[in-house]
Amino acid sequence: MKREENTKADELSKRVQNSSDMSSSVYFEELLALSIEKVEILCDNSPENWKTPFIANLKHGTLPGDKNKARYLKHKATHFFLKDDQLYRRTFSASTLKCVDLDETDYYLLEVHKGICRDQLAKNYLAYKVIWQGYYWPIIHTDAIVLVKKYKQCQIFSNVPKQSLDIPALVFFPIPFAIWGIDIMGPFPRAKGDLRYVLIAIDYMMKWA
Known part of the structure; x- marks a missing residue:
């Protein structure tokens, strides 16, 4: 847009700045009606929660449109009952349970x-x-x-679980005395013959020491 075509924009800018130097080239339009159609928004404030399908089924026999959901609800609803519009659940191991929101x-x-x-x-x-x-x-x-x-x-x-996160290694012992575990213990108080250590050998298969 050329600068000489910005007359209306200049006049509006002057009006915002409370300028009194305005020409009659500024036009105003008074809107007597809404420029767009009013859209009504409906808000559903009904307290629907997990109990609502069970209450509706027990009161009026209402089931969902989906067959699988209807079968599931019909099966689960047998564990519930209404008393004074309050939903309760039947159990075998505890008393009657009050259903909570x-x-x-x-x-x-x-x-x-x-x-x-x-x-x-x-x-x-x-x-x-x-x-x-x-x-x-x-x-x-x-x-x-x-x-x-x-x-x-x-x-x-x-x-806190104390087991090791590593996979345990499997050790196979095919025949007796094939694999030995040997360890040395000590030093102990001096015994006869100046003995202070004990050598231990255990067979892995039979656990024979």
């Missing part, structure tokens, strides 16, 4: 781990202790592992 799980884990119970349990025992207290959610064991990893004391006193 995922945004409330940290509270239950912390209460058992370092709150009222103050057990400071390891990850697996922590998950089972919460279940014994009567609560359940699908990823309880994973959440317990994540929680325990956050605490310094749990890491200090955790069980």
Whole structure:
């Protein structure tokens, strides 16, 4: 664009700088309506979580459209039941478990781990202790592992594997007395004949010394 064609841009620049030297070449347009169509955005604030499909199935028999998901839900729903619109899970090894929303799980884990119970349990025992207290959610064991990893004391006193990372070497002993292990022990207090050391030989196959 040529400089002589920048008249409108110059006039706008002067207006921004509160300049009074303006010509009538600056035009204004008043918009009486929206320049674009208004788009409505619908927000679904319904509290849908892992319990929602089970509650819908137990209340109304609702199943997902996918056949595999419908078969899975129908099978899993047999372990749950509703009481006063609250979902519970049946178990064989514990009492009836109250199903917990995922945004409330940290509270239950912390209460058992370092709150009222103050057990400071390891990850697996922590998950089972919460279940014994009567609560359940699908990823309880994973959440317990994540929680325990956050605490310094749990890491200090955790069980550290002491096995060597190297692959053990296999030693084959085909016949007796084919391979011997020999070692020397001492020095011991002087014995008769000025003896101070003991020579030990062990057969690898029969462990005969």
